[in-house]
Amino acid sequence: MRDSGAVSHKVDRPLVYSLNLFFGFFFMGSIVKSLTTDRWRGEGGYAELLHLAGPLILSTGAISIQHFVDRIFLTWYSPETIAAVTPAGIVSFTIESLFIGIAIYVTTFVAQYYGAGHDERIGPVIWQGMYVACIAGVFHLLIMPFAGVFFGAVGHGALVCRYETRYFQILCLGAAPAVWSTALSGFYSGQSRTLPVMWVNVAATGINMFLDYVLIFGKLGFPELGISGAAIATVSSFCFACAVYCALIFRRKYDKRFHTLRGWRFERDLFSRLMRYGFPNGVQFFIDVAGFAVFILLIGRMGTVNLAATNIAFNISALAFMPMIGFGRAVSIIVGQKIGEGKPDIAERSTYNGFILTFTYMASIAVLYVAAPWLFLAPFAAHANGGDFGPISRLAVILLRFVAFYSLFDALNIIFASAIRGAGDTRFVMLMITVMSVGVLIIPSYIAMVVFNAHIYTGWAIATAYVSLLGIVFLIRFRGGKWKSMKVIEYVPHAVSPILPEAPAAEMEP
Secondary structure, eight states: OOTTTOOOOOOOHHHHHHHHHHIIIIIHHHHHHHHTTGGGSSTTSHHHHHHHHHHHHHHHHHHHHHHHHHHHHHHHHOHHHHHHHHHHHHHHHHHHHHHHHHHHTHHHHHHHHHHHTOGGGHHHHHHHHHHHHHHHHHHHHHHGGGHHHHHHHHTOOHHHHHHHHHHHHHHHTTHHHHHHHHHHHHHHHTTTOOHHHHHHHHHHHHHHHHHHHHHHHTOTTOOOOTHHHHHHHHHHHHHHHHHHHHHHHSSHHHHHHHOTTTTOSOOHHHHHHHHHHHHHHHHHHHHHHHHHHHHHHHHHTTOHHHHHHHHHHHHHHHHHHHHHHHHHHHHHHHHHHHHHHTOHHHHHHHHHHHHHHHHHHHHHHHHHHHHOTHHHHHHHHSSSOHHHHHHHHHHHHHHHHHHHHHHHHHHHIIIIIHHHHHHTOHHHHHHHHHHHIIIIIIHHHHIIIIISOOOHHHHHHHHHHHHHHHHHHHHHHHHHOGGGGOOOSOOOOOOOOSSOOSOHHHHTOO
16 A cells, blocks of 8 residues: 555554553453353343344444445545535434434333333324424425535535535435434334344445445446435435335234324324423434534534544444444333333343443444554545545544544443433433533534634544543433433323233234
């Protein structure tokens, strides 16, 4: 590999050795001890958690691979497309996240209804989530015409701005199916049946990656569409996932037990409760993503190299981070079910077990970020122009050290925020995300990078402090225990059935 385009193999050895010693002596002893105890067995043990989380990890991992490959292709295409795709994508997701945060909370309702034994309420709450998706679709269509004005005002280069506008507008067309799929996936996830979710996401990822290749570069007779092709591929995968979920869930056997078809009516009380708990969850998603969106837009004012390196570092971080979202969702589901069953002690046990597993994984990846960054950067460099990519790769190596540090605290964010959300403590999560995002990330980043024209490292130090402090706050809230007395579902008296249901196992087939 040429010097101009190669990724540096030099390692800050004292720092690596210090990290290894830190993890080895401080954490591994307790982890090994926990693995040899009864943490594997019983309710809330590692076995139950891994059984539920495994498909979710593969599912979210497939999504992260999808984004990773998408960014690699655009890096090969041109520096301007890789510089444009993350700002446009994260602005799109910022707006979409408000609705996704509401729709994903359908999973918590399903988990608590399922845990309480009220299966007939599962279909109606899924339909309320789909009505949220319809609202999301209309809203995104209304904002599409203003994309050019927004990105033009940000201050990025003219070509980058044009690419950002194009990518954002196409993604707006996929907002409704993306939110719809999120609500529908809650049908399976809330019942701890995560294999169908995994297979749908893996298939959608395969379609996205294939269309990425043929549409970005113009292969197999398709036109060369560049960044527009990447956006079309993403929207197509959303539509595919939505269609498959509908085909699976709206079957007669599910309608009989869960009212997936007959529960189509708008229920004012149920919709209001979904908004009561889901809207703070959506606002939390929105503020959290918006904080990083503003951060990336501010980085973009520093030039294409800084923006491209930041985008690559974040995408490498997401490659390792997204699978752990599967652990977070698993913890949230188990907490919701156990709260519905009246077993908060089991929910607490599951949460701590989830943290041990997540932290072990994130710590291992953090060591690799510092010791072998070239493992992650090599795919970006493979077909990129050496002269263009050389400065980007050298800066990205340094930025990955920031990622390595805050990854350890991200384990706190993933697990403990998911746990208290699963119980219904969404308002606290929303409040903390809002206060911390504005007060610790957005305002300090603006002052440092715009007012004082600080170095990019200062901006990344601020982002690292934000993630770290947020993780500590959620740990403290979880240990306070208020979440144990929360519940999002209404009281529904059990009906006494004169006969046992026929073939209950058959009803649970995907």
